[in-house]
Amino acid sequence: MKKIARILTLAKIVLRGQIRRKDIYVVFMLLGAVVVLIASSDILGLSSVVTYVLETGLLAAWIFGWILGIYSAARELPQEETRGTIFSLLAKPVTRGEIVVGKWLGCWCSVAAAVALFYALVVALVLERGGFISPFVLFQAFALHAGALAVMTSLAVALSTRMNQDAAATLAYIVTGASFLLVPRIPEFVFREAGLRSNLFLFLYHALPHFEVLDMRTRVTFGFGPAPLWAFAASLAYAAILTIFFLAVATWLYERKRFSRSELAVL
Amino acid sequence: MTERPITRCASSSDALRFLPAAAFLAFFCLSCRIMETSAPAAFAEPRDSAISRILGSTRLLASVHFVETADRYFHRGIGHRKERAMEDHPVRRLQKAISPETVEHVYGYDMRELVPWLWFAVEVNPENVDAYLIGAYILSRQIERPDAAHQLLQKGAWENPMDYRIASEDARVYLREGRVADAMKRFEAALAFADRPQLVLTDTLKEEKASILTYLGLIYESQNRTDDAIRCYARILELFPERTMWRDRIEDIRANAAPSVLADRLWHDTLRKHDQERGVCRHEEHHHHHEEEHEEDGPHY
Numbered sequence: 001m002k003k004i005a006r007i008l009t010l011a012k013i014v015l016r017g018q019i020r021r022k023d024i025y026v027v028f029m030l031l032g033a034v035v036v037l038i039a040s041s042d043i044l045g046l047s048s049v050v051t052y053v054l055e056t057g058l059l060a061a062w063i064f065g066w067i068l069g070i071y072s073a074a075r076e077l078p079q080e081e082t083r084g085t086i087f088s089l090l091a092k093p094v095t096r097g098e099i100v101v102g103k104w105l106g107c108w109c110s111v112a113a114a115v116a117l118f119y120a121l122v123v124a125l126v127l128e129r130g131g132f133i134s135p136f137v138l139f140q141a142f143a144l145h146a147g148a149l150a151v152m153t154s155l156a157v158a159l160s161t162r163m164n165q166d167a168a169a170t171l172a173y174i175v176t177g178a179s180f181l182l183v184p185r186i187p188e189f190v191f192r193e194a195g196l197r198s199n200l201f202l203f204l205y206h207a208l209p210h211f212e213v214l215d216m217r218t219r220v221t222f223g224f225g226p227a228p229l230w231a232f233a234a235s236l237a238y239a240a241i242l243t244i245f246f247l248a249v250a251t252w253l254y255e256r257k258r259f260s261r262s263e264l265a266v267l
Numbered sequence: 268m269t270e271r272p273i274t275r276c277a278s279s280s281d282a283l284r285f286l287p288a289a290a291f292l293a294f295f296c297l298s299c300r301i302m303e304t305s306a307p308a309a310f311a312e313p314r315d316s317a318i319s320r321i322l323g324s325t326r327l328l329a330s331v332h333f334v335e336t337a338d339r340y341f342h343r344g345i346g347h348r349k350e351r352a353m354e355d356h357p358v359r360r361l362q363k364a365i366s367p368e369t370v371e372h373v374y375g376y377d378m379r380e381l382v383p384w385l386w387f388a389v390e391v392n393p394e395n396v397d398a399y400l401i402g403a404y405i406l407s408r409q410i411e412r413p414d415a416a417h418q419l420l421q422k423g424a425w426e427n428p429m430d431y432r433i434a435s436e437d438a439r440v441y442l443r444e445g446r447v448a449d450a451m452k453r454f455e456a457a458l459a460f461a462d463r464p465q466l467v468l469t470d471t472l473k474e475e476k477a478s479i480l481t482y483l484g485l486i487y488e489s490q491n492r493t494d495d496a497i498r499c500y501a502r503i504l505e506l507f508p509e510r511t512m513w514r515d516r517i518e519d520i521r522a523n524a525a526p527s528v529l530a531d532r533l534w535h536d537t538l539r540k541h542d543q544e545r546g547v548c549r550h551e552e553h554h555h556h557h558e559e560e561h562e563e564d565g566p567h568y
């Protein structure tokens with residue numbers, strides 16, 4: 001119980017830090033302005049057209065969560081080390097594993113809350129234009145999106161235990177970007193390719209995270225109704241397992257990390 | 268002691284000092300003039316769109332992407348069927364449950380959702396004529412908004428003033444509305460654009476010319492302008508001598524006999540046939556579901 005309390009305290013501190021910083025607001029306003037601009041365009045007097053607003057809005061929400069999630073998660077641990085505040089943190093009755101989980105939890109909650117606000121903005125725009133979104137489908141889509149954010153942030157935290165902020169963020173962007181763009185198309189490539197290339201694609205398919213099972217945008221945008229409950233539960237479980245795996249790796253790596261003041265001074 | 272003049276005429280050495288600057292200015296003006304006149308039309312920047320100026324040449328790719336997005340919307344966000352491996356893999360099964368992959372089409376009023384992407388396509392590349400044509404077809408035929416179709420085609424005509432396809436489509440929209448006089452004017456304009464000597468007579472152009480001449484001939488015939496109608500039908504025969512029905516029709520008109528099908532009936536049938544041809548979606552995925560090819564009410568991609 002005390003362990004959880006300590007993790008929550010750390011998460012709360014991270015959350016407050018995120019609110020104090022301006023990057024969430026800047027990204028929110030930039031992407032929000034793009035969506036509002038697109039939604040406000042009068043196209044040949046067809047005021048009831050909403051699908052493109054919904055699709056663009058949800059895409060912006062994913063981009064928003066992706067940029068912010070990785071950037072903020074990759075920053076937390078290296079920043080503590082650069083400032084030297086990690087020593088005062090470790091001097092307190094808190095384990096390194098708790099620090100890792102607390103930092104991740106704070107980042108994930110702040111990004112998920114910001115993405116929820118973005119969803120609210122998109123839904124408001126759609127309703128204002130006379131559109132309709134099923135609340136249950138929207139809930140499913142957001143829950144899976146939050147699961148994807150949990151995976152992304154935990155991966156960034158894991159990388160940041162052994163890299164500086166920029167390197168961890170860049171590598172996390174590359175891995176998650178490839179997972180978004182490449183992995184869903186690998187079955188097509190495997191169908192066409194053979195031999196070594198096919199094996200390479202199969203390796204990537206099994207090695208990279210599958211964000212496509214957490215992405216319900218098509219279902220929401222084109223009105224396909226809710227996802228089957230077994231699929232919804234399985235996708236959430238997949239996200240939870242992947243997050244726990246990355247956090248376990250992060251804890252294992254961080255517990256074996258040696259800090260020395262002279263090295264930190266160079267940073 | 269001699270006084271120095273307050274002002275003096277510029278000597279030849281002073282004039283020479285300005286010569287390089289004057290030469291530079293002259294060459295600069297000349298090069299600007301040469302570049303302006305020799306730039307190929309295909310690479311010329313569009314006239315005044317701020318979006319186009321920001322995007323540069325990538326606007327061409329963006330425009331194609333927007334038309335493809337409209338196509339994806341026609342297939343209800345799924346796109347065309349693709350062959351994939353590992354269909355029984357647990358992740359693939361989960362993916363299919365989360366994001367449906369069954370190909371469906373949207374119909375009628377729902378097709379209005381395609382229009383924004385076609386509008387964006389012509390905004391970023393005003394020379395994308397196909398986007399105007401598909402958009403006008405959806406607006407006039409699917410969602411009964413001929414006014415919006417004319418607005419879109421007017422924009423297309425402004426950006427591509429000599430394009431026969433835009434004028435011809437505009438005429439068809441008028442014809443669907445029953446505005447025969449306006450349709451006739453636009454078909455006449457389309458024929459004049461299609462007859463320009465700069466155009467190479469491809470199979471597509473021949474077909475389009477024959478189509479314009481068909482509508483125009485039938486409209487003339489309905490207005491008792493028999494000489495003009497005969498001229499149109501004769502031109503169709505020049506393009507396609509095997510279409511003998513026009514020879515029979517010419518003979519009927521000359522013999523003052525009543526034609527087997529009245530002109531207005533025939534142009535309505537032709538219009539409907541034309542719409543059906545454009546509405547067919549002949550993609551691979553449909554052959555998996557249906558034994559025979561079928562016609563669907565949608566734009567022809």
